[in-house]
Amino acid sequence: MTVKAELPATPIEDMYRALPSVSELLQKEPIQSLLPSYAHAAVVHACRAALSEMRAEIAKGIPRDKLAARLDALPQIILNNLTEAPRYSLRPVVNATGVLLHTNLGRAPLSRKALEHAVEVACGYSNLEFDLDNGERDQRDVHVELLLLQLIARYGSGVTRETHRAIVVNNCAAATFLALHALAKGKEVVVSRGELVEIGGGFRVPEILQESGALIREVGTTNKTRAIDYEHAVTPNTALILRVHQSNFSMEGFVERPSLEDVVALGKRANIPVFEDHGTGLFVALDPHGIAGEPTLPASIRAGCDLVAASGDKLFGGPQCGILIGRKRLVDQIRKDPLFRTYRVDKLTYAALEATLHQYLAAATDEIPSLHMLGISADEIAQRCRHVCNRVENANLHTEFVETESAIGGGTTPKARLKSFAIALKHASHNANELLRTLRQLDPPVIARIEDGQVLLDLRTVEPERDDFLINALNRLSFSDSARGHLQA
Numbered sequence: 001m002t003v004k005a006e007l008p009a010t011p012i013e014d015m016y017r018a019l020p021s022v023s024e025l026l027q028k029e030p031i032q033s034l035l036p037s038y039a040h041a042a043v044v045h046a047c048r049a050a051l052s053e054m055r056a057e058i059a060k061g062i063p064r065d066k067l068a069a070r071l072d073a074l075p076q077i078i079l080n081n082l083t084e085a086p087r088y089s090l091r092p093v094v095n096a097t098g099v100l101l102h103t104n105l106g107r108a109p110l111s112r113k114a115l116e117h118a119v120e121v122a123c124g125y126s127n128l129e130f131d132l133d134n135g136e137r138d139q140r141d142v143h144v145e146l147l148l149l150q151l152i153a154r155y156g157s158g159v160t161r162e163t164h165r166a167i168v169v170n171n172c173a174a175a176t177f178l179a180l181h182a183l184a185k186g187k188e189v190v191v192s193r194g195e196l197v198e199i200g201g202g203f204r205v206p207e208i209l210q211e212s213g214a215l216i217r218e219v220g221t222t223n224k225t226r227a228i229d230y231e232h233a234v235t236p237n238t239a240l241i242l243r244v245h246q247s248n249f250s251m252e253g254f255v256e257r258p259s260l261e262d263v264v265a266l267g268k269r270a271n272i273p274v275f276e277d278h279g280t281g282l283f284v285a286l287d288p289h290g291i292a293g294e295p296t297l298p299a300s301i302r303a304g305c306d307l308v309a310a311s312g313d314k315l316f317g318g319p320q321c322g323i324l325i326g327r328k329r330l331v332d333q334i335r336k337d338p339l340f341r342t343y344r345v346d347k348l349t350y351a352a353l354e355a356t357l358h359q360y361l362a363a364a365t366d367e368i369p370s371l372h373m374l375g376i377s378a379d380e381i382a383q384r385c386r387h388v389c390n391r392v393e394n395a396n397l398h399t400e401f402v403e404t405e406s407a408i409g410g411g412t413t414p415k416a417r418l419k420s421f422a423i424a425l426k427h428a429s430h431n432a433n434e435l436l437r438t439l440r441q442l443d444p445p446v447i448a449r450i451e452d453g454q455v456l457l458d459l460r461t462v463e464p465e466r467d468d469f470l471i472n473a474l475n476r477l478s479f480s481d482s483a484r485g486h487l488q489a
């Protein structure tokens with residue numbers, strides 16, 4: 001071994017030897033002055049990363065005379081790496097699609113209050129499962145259960161904790177599955193053939209039923225199911241009557257479906273609970289926005305539904321979760337299911353949900369972003385579009401504002417449209433797909449849509465604070481070479 005050490009060093013070995021050690025780097029300015037404000041391990045990690053980059057450069061054959069300058073710059077590089085914000089994969093985007101609950105864009109944005117409460121609760125410890133009165137263990141659902149029941153009572157159904165309970169799981173798919181598993185495993189569930197639907201993202205009612213262990217008892221036909229069909233299907237082994245909200249499609253023509261009241265009435269006669277997969281979680285009717293007939297969750301409870309499952313991040317406008325509200329006996333039974341524990345949600349969700357429920361109870365639903373955007377008038381959007389168009393001065397970009405329609409999305413209200421306005425973009429030398437891609441490369445990325453060969457930016461779903469960003473971005477739009485390669489992407 002000593003033989004090798006005595007050999008004259010090759011130039012490349014000399015270069016490796018010129019590299020400082022981590023402990024030498026830590027003594028150098030400006031690294032040393034970073035030490036009090038950064039975790040020691042993070043600074044060491046940044047030093048190691050920079051050194052290993054230098055080793056790679058030497059291996060690639062950096063000229064000897066360049067090395068000294070690179071070494072001098074090393075502390076500054078380390079400083080930059082440490083202080084630079086990480087480039088996250090999950091990033092905010094500007095939703096200019098006009099789709100309010102865009103499943104690919106995170107569905108309902110959370111309200112400020114919901115976020116602030118989540119930050120406040122999650123930054124430290126909380127009484128998530130702790131009763132502050134008696135110092136004993138408690139259930140995490142207490143933080144939202146009463147509020148949910150109060151909110152339902154507010155909308156016309158006198159539910160109390162004596163009669164009803166509410167629990168929260170990860171999402172509505174989990175809520176539906178869990179309810180079927182806990183209440184109907186090995187027993188029959190009567191469901192209309194017109195409601196054996198696929199909701200999207202792989203949620204298919206027949207598959208969920210099957211996986212839950214319940215036996216599907218299909219009644220009626222795809223287009224027509226009558227109350228009498230349910231009645232004939234009930235046997236001593238029937239555990240539930242399932243009703244699924246046809247939230248993401250509509251049927252026209254020769255169609256019939258009993259009212260929820262009729263289904264509830266026959267459930268009462270047969271002594272079988274009625275479970276509704278409500279989906280949207282809508283609390284406040286959409287009729288004032290010109291969308292008629294979209295059923296609300298409180299209306300289902302008022303109609304006498306025994307158990308209802310809903311999403312937290314659709315028309316409720318809260319965090320992703322699944323809400324189960326129903327008769328005490330049924331919810332207690334679901335809570336006892338061993339699988340309940342596997343769908344448990346985090347303190348972040350409870351905090352955001354609790355704050356959102358308070359906003360509903362304080363009649364401050366306009367602070368809930370998706371509900372607010374739903375209510376913005378087309379005139380107001382037109383004004384913003386005109387303002388943006390007037391301030392874009394880009395010789396290659398033609399902008400005009402056009403009338404369009406926003407959609408609610410998120411697998412809800414398939415036919416509902418809200419009158420809106422959009423900025424239509426046309427570029428002198430780039431087609432609509434290239435433009436769309438270039439908008440996605442902005443920071444934050446702008447997600448738009450193409451209609452009739454034009455790129456449309458529907459401002460209903462764009463926070464007004466972003467308008468100036470849009471103006472700047474459109475004025476300075478530049479196309480990377482890669483945009484060409486994705487003509488049809």
Ligand SMILES: *Cc1c(COP(=O)(O)O)cnc(C)c1O
Pocket residue numbers: 171172173174176199203244245246247248277278279280310311312314321322410411
């Ligand atoms: C959206 C929807 C679901 C799925 O809800 P997630 O919260 O996304 O799991 C289930 N059922 C109905 C009727 C729905 O509309």
